[in-house]
Amino acid sequence: MPDQSYTDMADKTKNEDNLNTEEKFKEAARVVFTRKGYAATKTRDIALEAGSNLALLNYYFRSKEKLFEIVMLEKITQLFSHLGPTLNDPETTLEEKIERIADNYLDMLLENQDLPLFVLSEIRNNPEGFGKHIKVGTILKKSILVQQLAERKPDIHPIQLFLAFIGMLVFPFIAKPVLQASGAINEVAFDQMMKDRRQLVKDWMKLLISN
Amino acid sequence: MPDQSYTDMADKTKNEDNLNTEEKFKEAARVVFTRKGYAATKTRDIALEAGSNLALLNYYFRSKEKLFEIVMLEKITQLFSHLGPTLNDPETTLEEKIERIADNYLDMLLENQDLPLFVLSEIRNNPEGFGKHIKVGTILKKSILVQQLAERKPDIHPIQLFLAFIGMLVFPFIAKPVLQASGAINEVAFDQMMKDRRQLVKDWMKLLISN
DNA sequence: AGCATATTTAATCAAATGATTAAATATGCT
DNA sequence: AGCATATTTAATCATTTGATTAAATATGCT
Numbered sequence: 087m088p089d090q091s092y093t094d095m096a097d098k099t100k101n102e103d104n105l106n107t108e109e110k111f112k113e114a115a116r117v118v119f120t121r122k123g124y125a126a127t128k129t130r131d132i133a134l135e136a137g138s139n140l141a142l143l144n145y146y147f148r149s150k151e152k153l154f155e156i157v158m159l160e161k162i163t164q165l166f167s168h169l170g171p172t173l174n175d176p177e178t179t180l181e182e183k184i185e186r187i188a189d190n191y192l193d194m195l196l197e198n199q200d201l202p203l204f205v206l207s208e209i210r211n212n213p214e215g216f217g218k219h220i221k222v223g224t225i226l227k228k229s230i231l232v233q234q235l236a237e238r239k240p241d242i243h244p245i246q247l248f249l250a251f252i253g254m255l256v257f258p259f260i261a262k263p264v265l266q267a268s269g270a271i272n273e274v275a276f277d278q279m280m281k282d283r284r285q286l287v288k289d290w291m292k293l294l295i296s297n
Numbered sequence: 298m299p300d301q302s303y304t305d306m307a308d309k310t311k312n313e314d315n316l317n318t319e320e321k322f323k324e325a326a327r328v329v330f331t332r333k334g335y336a337a338t339k340t341r342d343i344a345l346e347a348g349s350n351l352a353l354l355n356y357y358f359r360s361k362e363k364l365f366e367i368v369m370l371e372k373i374t375q376l377f378s379h380l381g382p383t384l385n386d387p388e389t390t391l392e393e394k395i396e397r398i399a400d401n402y403l404d405m406l407l408e409n410q411d412l413p414l415f416v417l418s419e420i421r422n423n424p425e426g427f428g429k430h431i432k433v434g435t436i437l438k439k440s441i442l443v444q445q446l447a448e449r450k451p452d453i454h455p456i457q458l459f460l461a462f463i464g465m466l467v468f469p470f471i472a473k474p475v476l477q478a479s480g481a482i483n484e485v486a487f488d489q490m491m492k493d494r495r496q497l498v499k500d501w502m503k504l505l506i507s508n
Numbered sequence: 509a510g511c512a513t514a515t516t517t518a519a520t521c522a523a524a525t526g527a528t529t530a531a532a533t534a535t536g537c538t
Numbered sequence: 539a540g541c542a543t544a545t546t547t548a549a550t551c552a553t554t555t556g557a558t559t560a561a562a563t564a565t566g567c568t
Contacts, residue, residue, distance in 0.1 A: 107545085123422060126339035129526060143544065144527060200421070204470055207418040210411070211334060213478040223480035245482070245490065248499055253468030258460050260417055260471055267424040269434035271456070279456065286457055293504055318515085340556060353516065355557060 091274075111137045113158045120204045124154055124211070158208060165205045166222055168194050173229040180234040184251070184289050184291045191255055192284050196277070202256050203263070238295050247294060254287045319357050321347045331415045333364055347418045348389040366426075369419060376416045377433055379405050379437070380483070391445040395502045396463070402466055403495050407488070413467050449506050458505060465498045 114136035118127050129150050133140045147153040172178075195201070209216045226232060226248070235244035258265075258280060265271045271279070277292045325347035329338050340361050358364040375433045382395045383389075406412070420427045437443060437459070446455035469476075469491060478480045482490065 123334065123336060123418070126422060132392065139547070140526080141528080145545080150477070150526065203417060203421055206414060206475060209333070209478060210414055210474040212339060212432075213474055216475070216478045222475065223482075224479050226479075242497065243490065243493065246494060249469050249472065250465055250501065252472075253464040254461055257464030257468045257471070261460065263421040263424055264417060264427070264433065266389060267420060267427045268432065268437075271434075271439055279454065282454065283457060286453065286461075290461065290505055294501055350517070351556080352558080356515080361556065
């Protein structure tokens with residue numbers, strides 16, 4: 087009666103090779119999907135990037151779409167989850183929130199430079215599959231940051247200021263491919279610019295909310 | 298081959314049906330490419346949208362890629378050409394340039410709301426095919442606007458301010474799919490917000506370049 | 509009308525692509 | 539070793555997709 091051994095038995099195999107292999111596929115999928123987008127990505131490209139083959143991809147993930155959903159959920163989380171806690175921290179002032187978001191979010195973006203354009207493009211291409219995952223809408227509208235902005239600048243819709251803020255941080259990464267392709271800036275100069283930008287954005291935002 | 302002898306013969310046919318048909322294809326291509334991106338667009342979708350069929354598309358444009366290049370060149374021009382003249386007008390002050398760009402560019406964006414995300418995505422997906430078309434790099438770096446920014450704020454790299462400015466205008470349209478899909482804002486409210494934003498961006502930018 | 513040319517249609521091709529299958533191999537357990 | 543199960547591979551399928559072809563139709567000119 088090998089019933090019990092069903093479960094534990096192959097754990098070794100799984101924990102050694104499977105997780106590695108499955109993780110290799112996920113990592114390959116992250117790379118290829120992020121670089122080329124869902125539609126332009128071929129499952130064979132992912133298998134190749136993973137140093138494996140096509141059947142195995144389907145064995146682990148059933149389909150291209152399932153694998154994509156896993157990656158996409160990660161990426162969406164990565165792009166938005168950093169904001170939540172700071173956005174709703176009741177302990178910090180408006181100025182402190184600006185400082186923290188500028189610091190933390192810029193750090194994250196510098197480590198994931200093509201994340202914003204990837205996520206925003208894919209959401210545009212498939213808005214339906216997005217609403218379920220993240221409830222940015224309510225989180226944002228009811229956030230303490232938005233309340234604080236509304237109090238500080240009652241004549242300006244808080245979303246306006248919020249978009250200015252996030253845009254100052256994120257937009258350069260969206261525009262980066264154009265800046266590079268057009269020879270306006272190179273990789274190194276861009277990174278330096280974004281590091282300089284940290285303090286600039288803080289100063290600018292404080293200026294915008296001052297009276 | 299459509300390029301054969303354009304000269305005498307079927308001018309009537311061409312000027313009535315051909316131009317209409319060719320334009321119908323281009324318009325269909327604009328719609329479908331812009332909505333779904335190059336990779337996710339099927340030539341059959343374009344033919345259907347054009348109320349025609351596949352062979353005709355290839356008869357007129359030779360290939361999906363050729364048709365895409367036509368559309369893409371249009372879109373790139375649309376997105377960037379509006380900036381050039383104002384950017385380099387030697388007659389206007391910095392403040393006037395800010396006013397004009399905010400006015401003109403925002404008008405254009407309101408009429409072409411998915412233009413930025415489409416163009417920026419496609420350039421990311423194929424940066425090589427872009428450099429030739431537009432020389433944004435040199436135009437920008439040598440522009441009078443950038444000179445004026447450097448004079449006004451010598452301690453800040455002018456590109457920083459330029460990106461803040463353009464980002465304030467463009468970023469909301471990039472973020473729009475997310476805002477909508479997450480229920481943060483609806484179509485009507487978004488349009489109203491962008492109309493309100495015109496004056497805000499002008500004020501903000503003047504604030505950023507003041508001493 | 510009749511010819512030459514342009515345009516359109518239906519049918520088909522070849523390659524690419526996502527997915528599956530069946531057989532082979534590896535692994536851990538008793 | 540021998541079994542049960544997990545993993546991997548090679549071959550193949552069915553569909554999609556970009557593109558072509560050849561025949562049919564329309565149009566303007568003389």
